[in-house]
Structure formats: structure tokens, C-alpha cells
Amino acid sequence: MEAYLDNSATTRCSESVRDVVVRTMMEDYGNPSSKHQKGLDAEHYLRDARETIARTMKVNEKEIFFTSGGTESNNWALIGAAMANRRTGMHLITTAVEHAAVLMPMQYLKEQGFSVTYLPVDGRGLINLSDLEAAIREDTILVSVMYVNNEVGTVEPVEEAARLIKKKNPRTLFHVDAIQAYGKFSIYPKRTGIDMLSVSGHKIHGPKGIGFLYINEKVKIHPLILGGGQQKGMRSGTDNVPGAAGLAAAAKDAYEHLEENVEYLQKLRGRMLDGLRALNERLTDDGTGGADSGSGAFLEGRSEDRRASSSERKLREGTGSARAGQQRMPVIVINSGEDEHSAPHIVSAAFPGIRSEVLLHALEERGICVSAGSACTSNKKLPVSTVLKELHLRPELLESTLRFSFSRLTTEEEIDYCLKTLEELLPVLRRYVRH
Amino acid sequence: MFKCFLIKYGEIGIKGKNRHLFEDALVRQICRALRRVDGKFYVYKEQGRIYVDCEALYDYDEVIDSLSKVFGIVGICPVMKTEDRGLEELGTEVIDFLENVYDIHSQTFKVVTRRAKKSYPVESMEVNAYLGHRILEAFPGMKVDVHDPEILLHVEIREKIFIYSKIIPGPGGMPVGTNGKAMLLLSGGIDSPVAGYMISKRGVEIDAVYFHAPPYTSERAKEKVVDLARIVASYSGPVNLHVVNFTDIQLYIYDKCPHDELTIIMRRYMMKIAEHFARQSGSMALITGESLGQVASQTIQSLAATNEVCTMPVFRPLIGFDKQEIIDVSEKIGTYETSILPFEDCCTIFVAKHPVTKPNLNAIRRSEQKLNEKIDELVKTAIETTEVIRVE
Numbered sequence: 120m121e122a123y124l125d126n127s128a129t130t131r132c133s134e135s136v137r138d139v140v141v142r143t144m145m146e147d148y149g150n151p152s153s154k155h156q157k158g159l160d161a162e163h164y165l166r167d168a169r170e171t172i173a174r175t176m177k178v179n180e181k182e183i184f185f186t187s188g189g190t191e192s193n194n195w196a197l198i199g200a201a202m203a204n205r206r207t208g209m210h211l212i213t214t215a216v217e218h219a220a221v222l223m224p225m226q227y228l229k230e231q232g233f234s235v236t237y238l239p240v241d242g243r244g245l246i247n248l249s250d251l252e253a254a255i256r257e258d259t260i261l262v263s264v265m266y267v268n269n270e271v272g273t274v275e276p277v278e279e280a281a282r283l284i285k286k287k288n289p290r291t292l293f294h295v296d297a298i299q300a301y302g303k304f305s306i307y308p309k310r311t312g313i314d315m316l317s318v319s320g321h322k323i324h325g326p327k328g329i330g331f332l333y334i335n336e337k338v339k340i341h342p343l344i345l346g347g348g349q350q351k352g353m354r355s356g357t358d359n360v361p362g363a364a365g366l367a368a369a370a371k372d373a374y375e376h377l378e379e380n381v382e383y384l385q386k387l388r389g390r391m392l393d394g395l396r397a398l399n400e401r402l403t404d405d406g407t408g409g410a411d412s413g414s415g416a417f418l419e420g421r422s423e424d425r426r427a428s429s430s431e432r433k434l435r436e437g438t439g440s441a442r443a444g445q446q447r448m449p450v451i452v453i454n455s456g457e458d459e460h461s462a463p464h465i466v467s468a469a470f471p472g473i474r475s476e477v478l479l480h481a482l483e484e485r486g487i488c489v490s491a492g493s494a495c496t497s498n499k500k501l502p503v504s505t506v507l508k509e510l511h512l513r514p515e516l517l518e519s520t521l522r523f524s525f526s527r528l529t530t531e532e533e534i535d536y537c538l539k540t541l542e543e544l545l546p547v548l549r550r551y552v553r554h
Numbered sequence: 555m556f557k558c559f560l561i562k563y564g565e566i567g568i569k570g571k572n573r574h575l576f577e578d579a580l581v582r583q584i585c586r587a588l589r590r591v592d593g594k595f596y597v598y599k600e601q602g603r604i605y606v607d608c609e610a611l612y613d614y615d616e617v618i619d620s621l622s623k624v625f626g627i628v629g630i631c632p633v634m635k636t637e638d639r640g641l642e643e644l645g646t647e648v649i650d651f652l653e654n655v656y657d658i659h660s661q662t663f664k665v666v667t668r669r670a671k672k673s674y675p676v677e678s679m680e681v682n683a684y685l686g687h688r689i690l691e692a693f694p695g696m697k698v699d700v701h702d703p704e705i706l707l708h709v710e711i712r713e714k715i716f717i718y719s720k721i722i723p724g725p726g727g728m729p730v731g732t733n734g735k736a737m738l739l740l741s742g743g744i745d746s747p748v749a750g751y752m753i754s755k756r757g758v759e760i761d762a763v764y765f766h767a768p769p770y771t772s773e774r775a776k777e778k779v780v781d782l783a784r785i786v787a788s789y790s791g792p793v794n795l796h797v798v799n800f801t802d803i804q805l806y807i808y809d810k811c812p813h814d815e816l817t818i819i820m821r822r823y824m825m826k827i828a829e830h831f832a833r834q835s836g837s838m839a840l841i842t843g844e845s846l847g848q849v850a851s852q853t854i855q856s857l858a859a860t861n862e863v864c865t866m867p868v869f870r871p872l873i874g875f876d877k878q879e880i881i882d883v884s885e886k887i888g889t890y891e892t893s894i895l896p897f898e899d900c901c902t903i904f905v906a907k908h909p910v911t912k913p914n915l916n917a918i919r920r921s922e923q924k925l926n927e928k929i930d931e932l933v934k935t936a937i938e939t940t941e942v943i944r945v946e
Contacts, residue, residue: 480769551808551904 121486122533126322127269127299127465127524128490133324133372136365139164140326143361151358152349161360168367175374176316177307178333184354185363188330189298189319190220191343193263195332195354196294196315197224199340200261201233207290208258214238214246214275216506217265221296225263238264240509244273245460251280255287262293266300270506270522271455272465274300281312292338298322298330302373303381303463314338320362324526325369329362380527384463387525387534391466392457394538399451402545450545452516454507466523469516473548478521481548485540490522555634555654556614559621560718561604562629564726579729579757580604580626586791587620601670601712605633618722623789625755627724631708634717641676644715645688648707651717652689662699663689667709674711685709728757730791735759736839736869737832739824740783740795742775742897745843745872747782747889748880752871753841754790761835762786762793763828765800770904775897783945785889796831797941800824803932804904810924813906817851818913819922821860823933829864830937839867845880846873850909859913 123131132140143164149157151165166180173180186192201211213225215237225235236254238246246264255262262284264275277295284291294315297306301316302323308316315338320329334340334353346355373380454467470478475491482489507517523537563580581597581604588595593612598605608617614632621630636647648665652658667681676684685707686698710716738750740762754760764779776797787793807819828840844852851860861868872880884890922929 476772477769480772482769483773484769551805 120532120536121488122537123488124523124525124529124533124537125488125490126526126529127522129321129327130324130526131528132326132365133369133528135372136325136368139368140361140365143364147360149360151360152347161358164360164364165358168363171367172331172370175370176333178309179336181351182333182336184332184334184350185359185366186330186332186354187328187359188321189218189296189317192298192317192319192330192332193218193220193294193296194224195343196317196334196340197221197261197263198228199343200292200294200315200338201228201231203339203341204260204292205233208256208260209233210236210256210259212236212238212251212254212259212262214240214264215509216240216244216268216270216273217263218269218296218298221263221265240273242510243454243456243460244268244271244275244506244510246275246280248276248279248283252283252287255284255291257288259288259291262291263296264293265296265298266304266306267297267462267465268506269299269465271467271510272299272462272524273455274304274460274462277313278311285312299462299465302370302377303384305377308333308335315340320366320369323369323373324528326362326365329359329366331366376527381463383527384525387529387531388457388461388463388466390531390534391523391525391538392453394534395451395453395466395468395541398538398542398545399449401542402450450549454510454512454516454520464525467520468523469512469520470545470548471515471519472552473519473545475519475521478519478544478548481544482537482540487537487540489537490524491520555651556632557608558633558635558716559606559608559617560631560633560716561606561621561627562631562721562724563604563626564628576626576729576732577604579731580624582731583624583626583729583791584621587624588617591616591620593617622722622724624729625725625727625757625789626729628726629721629724631718631721636715636717638674638711638715641681641684644681644709645685647715648685648709648717649688649692651719652693652705652707655719656705658693658696660695660697661704662697662702663705663707664698664700664703665689665707665709667711670710670712681709681711725755725789727755730754730757730759730789733757734839735761735835735837736841737828737835737837738762738786738793738841739828739843740764740779740786741843742778742782742893742895743843744877744884744890744893745845745848745880746841747786747843747893748883748887749841749843749869749871750786751789751883751887751889753869754786758790758839760786760790760793760841761796761831761837763796763798763824763831765798765824765827767801767804768799770801770804772897778892778895778897780943780945781892782889783943785887785892787945789887791946793945794835795943795945797943798827798936799939800936803929803936806925806928806932808904811921813904814908814910815913815918815921816904816906817909818856818859818918819925821851821856822863822918822922823929825860825864825868827933827937829866831940832866837866839869840864841869841871843872843880844870845875845877848877850911853911855912856910859915859918862915 147160147164149161151158151162169180169183172183186195209232211225211228211233213221213235229235238250238254240246264277264280266277267274281293284293292314293312295313296317298317298319299322301318314335316333318331321327342353344355349355349358452469452471454469455461455465479489479491507520577599581599584597584606593608594610596607596609618630621627634651665682665685667678669678689696705719707719733756736753736758738746738760740746750760762783766776780795783793783795803823804820807816811819832840844857847853850856881890884893
């Protein structure tokens with residue numbers, strides 16, 4: 120049996136997406152810039168795609184610009200808007216847990232003379248709104264916050280953030296990286312006060328190499344890619360008609376049945392979390408885990424720490440490691456949550472004592488695809504995930520975290536198979552640890 | 555303009571009566587190297603020289619690149635070949651040659667003529683003098699320097715006349731196939747591919763064995779080793795890469811033996827298995843990338859302990875190299891970039907914080923006693939399930 124539980128990395132294309140992509144490649148393959156009928160037919164696909172997508176967010180279709188994907192959308196939003204507004208101010212704000220596609224452009228802008236404030240996060244990855252409020256200045260031109268964290272699935276308070284930003288400085292633009300959120304949440308940028316929003320196609324069963332950036336019509340932004348003047352001169356390059364049509368088909372599927380999809384994802388997530396908790400209990404009882412009374416409290420053990428400041432937490436970690444000398448670690452520690460601050464499709468869990476890479480490959484041998492929550496090896500060749508580090512996880516949790524991510528094509532059987540396989544693997548792998 | 559390359563070889567020239575064997579091997583290796591290059595090439599021996607004639611359009615850089623990976627070649631000379639149309643005409647051709655190959659200004663030069671065809675009417679010294687005179691006439695800026703010339707122009711008079719001046723250095727060594735075969739213990743690191751290169755350079759065919767430990771080492775780590783074997787093979791010719799699944803043996807040792815001895819005991823089993831495959835495939839020695847004192851398993855005591863399990867000679871060409879010297883070679887031969895890709899190899903996955911650095915052989919043997927119950931069976935299974943990949 121196979122189980123694909125890596126849907127935050129990429130998803131399988133849906134059949135409706137495939138059909139329209141093939142049609143626009145094989146039959147209606149014209150270039151929308153051409154003057155003949157074939158060109159016109161292609162232009163219709165593009166226009167329809169833009170309309171379909173605009174409708175999912177109740178925005179104007181003129182505000183949708185196709186890009187090569189999430190990374191380009193983020194780069195464009197940040198660099199394009201920063202450059203266009205640099206006479207108003209040179210201050211930017213983002214969070215410490217953004218994806219590299221935000222952090223790297225921010226780094227670049229810093230080198231260009233902008234100053235950047237990175238908002239800290241708490242133990243589960245949430246920004247603090249009062250930190251945001253304090254950071255906004257007269258010369259702040261742009262704030263960028265991700266909607267859903269890609270590694271642990273934390274949902275940031277973007278609506279509150281938007282209100283706060285507009286209240287404190289109406290001129291400050293607000294960009295949201297919604298790459299892990301689009302298709303799982305109702306997002307209404309206009310009502311919310313989001314000025315720019317990045318989306319990627321292949322995370323929602325669309326094709327790779329396509330994404331879009333929503334840009335509110337009032338936003339001043341420079342194009343990054345210059346050329347033949349496509350998309351009103353804002354993003355040149357021959358229009359990716361199959362990509363755009365495929366992305367629109369995927370968006371339509373996602374939003375026509377949004378509620379049932381989300382409900383289904385929540386059910387999958389619950390099944391996974393329940394399974395992991397039960398597994399932890401069972402393996403602990405077997406004596407293969409920490410067979411002590413304290414281990415139950417270890418599960419999701421950071422919840423007590425979650426609102427604690429980082430200095431307090433470090434203090435506790437100090438005592439914690441002394442405690443770990445007497446008590447063994449639990450078998451499974453769940454990093455992600457199940458409340459309104461948690462995305463329905465991501466479960467992050469650590470398996471202390473087993474390096475994530477090893478468990479990943481052991482699962483892979485049995486046909487199960489997951490991601491390592493953090494790419495860290497004990498010989499320090501690989502960088503530790505910045506996001507997990509920001510969550511102040513203990514080192515043994517950092518290097519043993521896996522991410523399980525679901526989509527509407529994931530089945531309950533896949534979850535059960537994964538849990539069953541974990542039950543077989545964990546006791547064996549826990550016996551062999553590096554000293 | 556170059557339709558021919560003259561191949562210079564050093565050491566094999568002095569091999570007495572076996573000389574033709576070495577030359578034939580070199581010709582074979584050159585043919586093999588050129589098989590990957592577009593074009594039609596004719597490789598032949600003539601009067602103690604090896605030539606490559608190019609009979610169709612070819613890419614100069616590609617040919618040089620391929621030839622400079624053939625062990626046994628000391629130098630590659632791009633040659634202009636011309637008919638004998640008299641001394642005066644030869645002078646004109648030499649001037650053309652210089653104009654084409656160099657940006658002539660005020661270089662110093664020397665002409666060296668070899669008259670292999672003794673029926674040629676003019677003696678070598680006279681040819682030198684005449685050509686020197688013609689060159690000075692054509693390029694007034696140039697000067698003769700017989701001791702340290704910037705341009706050393708060779709003119710060889712045979713059935714045809716060969717003109718060349720550049721010698722592109724080859725890798726040296728001896729042609730592969732003249733010195734038997736050896737089994738390389740190839741990991742994903744920097745050292746072992748360099749060790750393989752160095753032994754192959756002495757004319758040795760290479761086979762390799764890699765110890766794979768899924769799920770502790772990934773498919774990508776294995777792919778990396780195949781890539782490294784491919785680079786070694788571009789020098790040594792085809793490599794049969796034996797991929798041994800070592801996980802169960804490793805875990806069994808982990809279960810039964812003291813953890814600080816893990817690496818040594820593990821390496822002893824690696825050597826045993828490598829020797830098995832060496833025997834099977836006609837290899838007569840093992841090759842490792844060990845360098846004295848580099849890590850705990852490469853101290854003199856550790857090497858003695860791992861060496862003890864095999865009877866074949868174990869070649870350790872890097873034994874006296876510093877890490878930087880090894881890196882320099884790996885950069886030169888093109889394995890460095892691949893070697894440093896960050897995948898874990900099976901030697902490090904269970905490495906103890908403080909492994910023994912001076913293992914006591916008796917203690918190691920005693921620890922190995924604890925493996926008696928299952929180890930033979932596990933080794934047998936590992937050998938039986940080994941996958942052999944032919945890498946070219």
C-alpha cells in the first residue's frame with residue numbers, strides 16, 4: 120500500500136485540472152497575444168481563469184496576476200512594492216517564521232538599504248499583535264505575514280493584523296503569503312484589508328510552475344519581469360495559458376466544496392492526532408518508551424510553555440534537561456494543534472531519539488511519503504529549520520520532527536496505514552540510537 | 555587545423571620486452587576514452603609513438619578532455635600534419651602554423667627537428683638552421699633562445715611531416731589493464747574516490763563496494779555514490795559497483811557489542827565482505843581511502859585491527875596525505891563537488907561519542923564472539939542480496 124502524506128510539499132493534479140491543461144496544450148494552444156482566432160480562443164481561457172479565481176476571493180479580476188508560482192509572487196510583492204514606495208519610507212516588517220521565499224527577498228531589500236523588523240513568535244509559532252503594533256512606524260511601508268505556517272500549520276491572526284495595521288498607519292501595505300492557506304480558508308482580501316496575497320497552483324491540485332499574486336488596484340508596485348508587456352505590463356512573458364486554466368480549475372474545485380473539504384481534512388487530522396496519541400500511550404505502556412508517570416504530560420508538553428516568553432522558556436529548558444536525566448522522553452510529541460490556530464491539513468510531530476531523516480526513509484520503504492519537519496543531522500551538515508528553531512523546540516525534538524500533510528484526495532486508509540506502520544517501526548528504531 | 559594528436563607516454567617506454575603489452579593497453583584505453591566523443595578517430599602505433607588521427611569533424615576541447623583522463627599519457631600534442639613538398643614549402647608551413655597557433659609578438663623560440671626518415675636529403679641541424687632563419691625573417695620581433703625558449707617548435711620528418719609545439723599534460727601513470735584489478739571500498743566521502751583514482755592511475759582496473767544502510771542512509775546517498783563511481787570510471791573504465799545492504803549486520807553489532815567498538819567491528823565486517831567480492835570478481839587487492847590518524851578508525855592500532863581480517867593486500871594510497879592534500883586531488887579529478895553533498899553514510903550513523911582509538915585486538919575478538927549466533931547468516935544474506943551496478 121502507498122500513502123502520500125506530503126501534500127504541503129505538493130499535491131497530485133486533479134482530473135479536471137489535467138483535462139483543461141491537456142486541452143490548452145493540444146487543441147487551444149494559441150498565444151493570447153496573437154491576433155488570429157487561435158490567439159483569441161486562448162485569451163478567453165485566460166480571462167475565464169482570472170474571473171474564476173477573482174470570484175473565490177470576491178475581488179476584481181483585474182487584480183489577479185499570474186506568476187510562475189509562490190516564490191515569484193512573494194518576491195514580486197515584496198521587492199516590487201518596496202521599490203515603488205521607498206520614497207514614503209524604508210521600513211519593512213515580517214515574522215521570524217516566514218518561508219525562505221519571503222525571508223530571502225527581505226534580506227535582499229535589507230542590502231538595498233531598507234530596515235526590516237522580524238516579529239518573534241511564541242511556542243506554537245504565533246505572532247503577538249502587540250509586538251506588531253509596537254513595530255509599525257510612520258515610515259513602515261510594508262508588512263508581510265504568512266497565513267499558514269508551512270512546517271507546523273499554525274494559522275497567523277492575519278485579519279486582526281490587517282485591522283491593526285490599517286488603524287496604526289493607513290499607508291502601510293499588507294502582504295500575506297497564503298500559499299498553504301488558499302483553498303483551505305475563505306479569504307476576502309478587500310474586506311480584511313489585505314493588499315497583496317501570494318498563491319501557488321501545485322499546492323491545491325493544480326500544475327507546478329503557475330501561481331498568482333492578488334494586488335489591490337490601489338497598490339503602487341513595480342513590475343519585476345519586463346518584456347513584451349503582457350498582463351498590462353506588470354508581468355511580461357508569454358501567458359502561461361495551460362497553467363492559468365489549470366490553476367483556475369483547481370481553485371474552482373477547492374472553493375465550490377470548501378466547507379466539506381475542510382471538514383474532511385479536519386476529520387483526517389483528528390484521526391491522525393488521535394492515532395498518534397493512542398500510539399504514544401501504547402508504546403509507553405509497552406515499556407519501550409518512557410514508562411513513567413510524567414510521560415503523559417510530555418505529550419503536547421509545551422502547551423504550558425506556549426504563552427511563556429522565550430527567556431522563561433529557556434529557564435525551564437535548563438531544568439527540563441536535568442529532569443530528562445531521570446526521565447526518558449515520550450515516544451511521540453505533537454508540535455501542532457487542533458484549534459482555530461491550526462490549519463486542517465498539517466500535523467507536525469516529533470519522535471524523540473529517532474532522527475527525522477531515518478524515520479522518513481523507513482516510512483518511505485513502506486510506501487509512505489512524508490516530510491522531515493527539519494532538515495538537521497547530528498553531524499551538522501544540514502541547516503536546522505529556522506521555523507522549528509523559532510518555536511524553541513528542544514534539540515531532540517528539532518531533529519526528530521516529521522510533517523504529515525493531507526489533501527482532499529487523502530484517504531482514511533492512508534492515515535491508518537501510516538499509523539500502523541509507525542507502530543511497527545518506532546519500537547525497532549528507538550532501540551538503535553546514536554550515543 | 556589539427557587533424558592529429560601525438561600521444562607522449564613516459565614510464566611505459568622503459569618496460570623492456572613487455573613494452574608492446576603496455577602500448578597496446580594504452581591504445582585500447584585511448585579508443586575507449588574516444589568512444590564517448592563525436593567524430594571518427596583512428597588510433598595507431600608507429601615507430602614507438604602513438605597517434606590519434608581525426609577523420610571527421612570533432613570538438614577539440616572534448617578530445618583533449620577525454621585524452622587527459624587516460625592513464626599512461628604524459629602529454630598530448632596537437633599536430634599539424636603535412637606532405638613533404640621540399641624544404642622551402644616546409645618553411646612556409648611552419649610560418650603559417652605559428653601564425654595560427656600564437657599571437658606572435660616578441661617571443662623567444664627554438665626549432666627541434668627529428669629526422670626519422672633518414673632518406674630525407676637535409677640533416678636535422680640544417681633543417682633547424684633554415685627554419686630558424688625563415689621564422690626570424692617572417693617575424694622580426696622574435697628571438698632565438700636555445701636554452702629556455704617560450705615556443706619550442708618540433709618538426710618531425712617521417713613519411714609525412716609533423717609540426718607541433720604545445721604539449722598538454724596528461725595524467726601520467728600507466729594504462730588501465732596492465733596491473734590487474736582491485737576492489738575499492740567506496741563511501742560517499744572525499745577520500746575513497748581519490749584513493750580509487752590513485753590506484754587506477756597505476757594501471758589497475760577498479761571494482762567497488764558500497765555499504766548501504768537503509769533507512770539510516772537514503773536513496774539519495776546511494777545515488778551520490780553511483781555518481782562518484784561514474785567519475786572514477788571516467789578515468790578507470792567501467793566499474794562494477796557492489797551495493798551491500800549492511801543494515802542488519804550493523805544493528806546486530808549494535809545489539810551485541812560495546813558501542814565504543816562499533817566502528818572497528820563494523821569495518822572488520824566491511825573488509826571481509828569486500829574481500830569476498832574481490833575474490834569473486836578477480837580482484838587481487840582492496841583499496842581504502844584511509845589516512846593515518848584522520849579519525850578514530852584510522853589510527854595505527856585501528857588499521858591493524860581492521861587489516862587483520864583479510865589476507866589480500868590492502869592499498870591505502872592516502873595513508874600519508876593531509877586532508878587538504880586529499881581535497882586538492884579530489885578537486886582536480888572532479889569528485890569534490892559530489893563528495894561534499896550532505897548525505898549521511900553508514901560509517902557515521904551509530905558512531906559513538908568516544909569510540910576506541912587504540913583498540914585491543916583481543917578485546918575486539920572477544921566482543922565478536924558475542925556475534926557467533928547469527929552473524930554468518932547475516933553476512934551470507936548481505937552477500938546474496940547485493941546489487942551490482944555497472945557504472946561507465
